[in-house]
Amino acid sequence: VSGLAERVLEGCPVSGGRLIRWLEDGDPRGIEALRVVYPQTGKSHLIGLTGAPGAGKSTLVDAFIAELRRRGHRVGVIAVDPSSPFSGGAILGDRVRMQRHATDDGVFIRSMATRGRMGGLARASFEATLVLDAMGYDVILVETVGVGQDEIEVVELAHTTVVVSVPGLGDDIQAIKAGILEVGDVFVLNKSDRPGADDAERHLRMMLHLRPAAEGAWMPPLIRTVASREEGVAELASACAAHRQHLLEQGRLERVAADRNEHFFRELVRDRALEEVLAAAAASRRFDDLLAAVRARRIDPYSARDALLAAVGPHATDARGERGAEG
């Protein structure tokens, strides 16, 4: 483990990939290695990209990588895919577009899928950003497909959030955009050579003006791009750099990073608290009884929860004695 951690810190892509896989698989060596490299993290600029499906995010990320490389940055990319609950695997094939960067050792691209249920996505991508950070990438792009709560969680892990829109999508999409409008630091209108781009830009600017803005607050720029021709991508890179600079000058970069750490810590506590409760419950066989009763509707789920946690939760009055008696 310590050998692997050392190679990750040297930027070895094979070791980085293995560590991410361990973390995804819940292999305990993953956390062990991550603890070793953790003190060396915190240096990368984390940029989250999100937006409606069909906005051309993969093409944009591809062009963005090229631009960041021209500026001399080493770039890590985490592409978060919606996963199939059956196969558990990533399903998007269009990552191939980014493969032109595969031979560039200044670029590391990793596709991730949600394996578990709740929190799987946010946790896995947080851990992957730590690995890429430890590997020494200056900029880490986290791209998510979709518009749900998961995606908002993922972008909340970033220092700078880029919201990608596109002209001519339906009302649904316009409405959804409003949901992530408030978390965006930089807005991109991609495919801006399409009909309706001026209308879409006007609409977006209007919505941005409705955002509550405090004194000295960052004014999110709106950038028109045509990612397939790499148009506007230099402006995008500059806007992200300017946002980071703004956070630094306001002393806010540290707070954003601290919030990110706190958020992740709370997730870890939540997950482990459940595991411990379930482990304690399994030892007393009470969980199986309650579960059977819940499944058969002999008890409502709220009462079953209360009964379980009264027996084995952190406030249990006789948890150890009872487990001893039944064990």
Next chain:
Amino acid sequence: VSGLAERVLEGCPVSGGRLIRWLEDGDPRGIEALRVVYPQTGKSHLIGLTGAPGAGKSTLVDAFIAELRRRGHRVGVIAVDPSSPFSGGAILGDRVRMQRHATDDGVFIRSMATRGRMGGLARASFEATLVLDAMGYDVILVETVGVGQDEIEVVELAHTTVVVSVPGLGDDIQAIKAGILEVGDVFVLNKSDRPGADDAERHLRMMLHLRPAAEGAWMPPLIRTVASREEGVAELASACAAHRQHLLEQGRLERVAADRNEHFFRELVRDRALEEVLAAAAASRRFDDLLAAVRARRIDPYSARDALLAAVGPHATDARGERGAEG
């Protein structure tokens, strides 16, 4: 509370609405009332509708309601909206389309937004389906906008899942569809009068043929609709009824319902376990110290979690003594 529960069981929409609001707000009276009505639930047919944004789900739901009414069913609708993390509110305006049913007392429509973080959406919609179930609606439609993990969770709460697609969306959307392809029981190609509908149908049928199918398994039908003209909606209603009948005949409806109860029970245990751990931690002030260390990167989040749970988790060896000493 017992008066409200009684009126909910009588189908009073004002009381049902109030109970859902209590549940959303975390008002303890909500759970209390839900416990009272719980034994009367389990009778409704729960139908989840999901699919890519722009697929016209709201219009489809509107036409679906009309068809179910023609068949004499009482219909409850839960429209789950992606919510703004800032305002906490629902943001979709196009529910107004369904307002023509507002004066029909056989129809109850409720818009919901995700309030909390993790699990907020799934929990709130599960609880709302229980309320509508208790109110005596024969069919409950749960409509979600989006394509993320949240949406998959919501449709997993349904007996019958309808996946709505549409011709002519981009590659991204086609790929995302694959993620929910495996959870669909009935597939709808809406706006099927559009160019490209035949291609989209062929593509969908091909993907459906790739699904692993066991002997005697349900073969998901693909139904072409033009929701704005109510075309194909009778076929949709029949397909959903046929799916329920199939589950009944195979003895699987009970298992689906039991899975649903188990899933919800586990969510409740998880949430409460975290609350209890955090409450115990707050009492010992250890949480604040660890949180400050995590925020300042003086400790990695994994070690902080372990330290916290060693002190106050269900396996804590000296939790009560320590809390007593510091409290």
